[in-house]
Amino acid sequence: MKILIKTILILFLILLFLGNFPILESFFSIETAKEINLKLGDFITTFRSIIIQAFPFLMAGVFISAIVDSNLFSLLYKTKLIKFGINSLHSIFLGSPTILQKIFQSRFVRYIKFSLLGFLIPVCECGNVPVARSLMQKGVRPSETVTFLLAAPILNPITIFSTYEAFGASSIILPARLIAGFVIANAIGMIMGAIKNEEKFLTIDFFYKICNVKNHSHNVLPLSRFINVFKNELINIIPILLIGSLIASASQIFIPRDIIVAIGTNPVLSILAMLLLAFTISVCSSTDAFIALAYSKTFAVGSITSFLIFGPMIDIKILTLLKSSFKLWVLALVSFFAFIGAFLTGLILNIFL
Amino acid sequence: MINFILIGLFGIYILFIQINGNGLQSYLNSKYIPFVIIMSWSAVVISIIGLTINRKFRLQNFTNLLKTNKLTDAFNDIEKFIILIAFVILGKLFSPIFFLFGIFLLFTRFDLESITKKNGWKHLFIIVFLIFGFLVPSSGISSFTALQRFQPGKNVQIFSEKTIADSFGRSTNDYTIGDWIASLNFNTDSTFYIAKDVDVIGFIFKPDILPKDYFMVSRFVIRCCAADATPVGLIVKFKGWEENFEENDWIRVEGKFIEENFNNQNNLVIEPKHVFKVEKPVDIFIY
Numbered sequence: 313m314k315i316l317i318k319t320i321l322i323l324f325l326i327l328l329f330l331g332n333f334p335i336l337e338s339f340f341s342i343e344t345a346k347e348i349n350l351k352l353g354d355f356i357t358t359f360r361s362i363i364i365q366a367f368p369f370l371m372a373g374v375f376i377s378a379i380v381d382s383n384l385f386s387l388l389y390k391t392k393l394i395k396f397g398i399n400s401l402h403s404i405f406l407g408s409p410t411i412l413q414k415i416f417q418s419r420f421v422r423y424i425k426f427s428l429l430g431f432l433i434p435v436c437e438c439g440n441v442p443v444a445r446s447l448m449q450k451g452v453r454p455s456e457t458v459t460f461l462l463a464a465p466i467l468n469p470i471t472i473f474s475t476y477e478a479f480g481a482s483s484i485i486l487p488a489r490l491i492a493g494f495v496i497a498n499a500i501g502m503i504m505g506a507i508k509n510e511e512k513f514l515t516i517d518f519f520y521k522i523c524n525v526k527n528h529s530h531n532v533l534p535l536s537r538f539i540n541v542f543k544n545e546l547i548n549i550i551p552i553l554l555i556g557s558l559i560a561s562a563s564q565i566f567i568p569r570d571i572i573v574a575i576g577t578n579p580v581l582s583i584l585a586m587l588l589l590a591f592t593i594s595v596c597s598s599t600d601a602f603i604a605l606a607y608s609k610t611f612a613v614g615s616i617t618s619f620l621i622f623g624p625m626i627d628i629k630i631l632t633l634l635k636s637s638f639k640l641w642v643l644a645l646v647s648f649f650a651f652i653g654a655f656l657t658g659l660i661l662n663i664f665l
Numbered sequence: 666m667i668n669f670i671l672i673g674l675f676g677i678y679i680l681f682i683q684i685n686g687n688g689l690q691s692y693l694n695s696k697y698i699p700f701v702i703i704m705s706w707s708a709v710v711i712s713i714i715g716l717t718i719n720r721k722f723r724l725q726n727f728t729n730l731l732k733t734n735k736l737t738d739a740f741n742d743i744e745k746f747i748i749l750i751a752f753v754i755l756g757k758l759f760s761p762i763f764f765l766f767g768i769f770l771l772f773t774r775f776d777l778e779s780i781t782k783k784n785g786w787k788h789l790f791i792i793v794f795l796i797f798g799f800l801v802p803s804s805g806i807s808s809f810t811a812l813q814r815f816q817p818g819k820n821v822q823i824f825s826e827k828t829i830a831d832s833f834g835r836s837t838n839d840y841t842i843g844d845w846i847a848s849l850n851f852n853t854d855s856t857f858y859i860a861k862d863v864d865v866i867g868f869i870f871k872p873d874i875l876p877k878d879y880f881m882v883s884r885f886v887i888r889c890c891a892a893d894a895t896p897v898g899l900i901v902k903f904k905g906w907e908e909n910f911e912e913n914d915w916i917r918v919e920g921k922f923i924e925e926n927f928n929n930q931n932n933l934v935i936e937p938k939h940v941f942k943v944e945k946p947v948d949i950f951i952y
Contacts, residue, residue: 350809350913361892376709564892
């Protein structure tokens, strides 16, 4: 094994040393080599442009989630005005019985509340799994947590900002994404809520953990905690962003135009292709608008929208994060409903636009 | 520690693109550039703060180095890998001796087994991306993508509203391709354009629908970044253009509009007086 890794490394280093693909010309005729170079050049440019465009939005998302996650807020909390504001928001969403909370007591309204929690805690989808766990530890019902998990990545300021920058105000994509995300997340939460005994949603380990809640002591300095959260999130998200934009730009350049156009103009096939893409590449919701942008010239509007709805809700990365707290059948059911919702939204847009 | 180095390098990579070649302008709409640069700098600054807060690494590394006098104990595997890459780059820049020394180190001193463990693949992925990012230059988006994205007969919207109003009262000689396309979207009546002077700069692009001896002098319209670039252009009639030019050459065309019939419809075509090659401009996109 060691020797294998070393040989691969040496080959890689030698390739790097030779550099700039002069090998191509010795293998192919000059014409083909030229074409391959053109394709590679376009591929590299598209790939880089997606990454450069997505990076600042990614940073903004990680910044905010690191601020929320560390106790930097607690420094602001000491000033009275902010304390008042945060207190009332906190009680609306999470807890202690006040007059406001009694108004918001009905179950129907609670789902809507939790679907809009993303505006208050704008963390992207991998960051909101820990938030969801802590919500459940504070006594929020699992079905309400599901609503939060599905809606928060779509209904948050960073995602709205990046979708607006990518597609503009004149396009239907942004409103369709927000409305459909809101409706689907609430509908799934309510369907799951109709099942009795919600504690059987949870895995035994996690259920046990909830029952033995200990108070975490925050001895760590806010700044170093902030930097740690920041580092961990970025180092997890950047490789996924790289793989996602690699797939998006490669499929734009290396798949022949005829095939792309044939798939992209078919109302059903285009949605299925985009949903499969969303499931596999698992890009963060703050940047997936730019990945979708690469397809926006050839794919129908509905399929782009279904990509933007389904991607933040369910993909490989989220499922792996969630499988330690939710049972498999719950995840399968939620993914199935999310798939149906995203597919129908796309189909309606594709047929009527 | 390696995490902070990689995040910092990622920020530096984007800043490097900005000062290298044509800069970020050849990748995205220039209105985003300040935002991109601020965020890259903050990535660099935060990773530096993280490195200084994380005091453990400095002491440990250097005490190990002093105690055992061995290079290998002072660094973890990923750091060793970065050192190897540094030798390769040194070898490329100065002399192959550095490269050979790197290979020698790999064989004799370095164990690299933990790259395959835990988060190793993520680090490796970012490292490989950064190496190719720093070393491989970008030739920019070309006529190949234009062919891939070209939709004949469909109006391409120009996004900045200024163009049409700005164009009034100027000599048509000063119109760029963007101005012409905006005005053609606004007023499709071709008789309005016949015999107007044209003087534009763009690259050569030959879609399949055009007959022989015609090509388009074109530019990319982008809304956001190169991922959504769409080609627009004006048709030029030039007998035997293949002998003098190639696709993707940047050219300046001076001439007049005429109307010609091909593909069963009347087309607005430039009849050029002069066509000559020019350097690729800095600002290649239309916003």
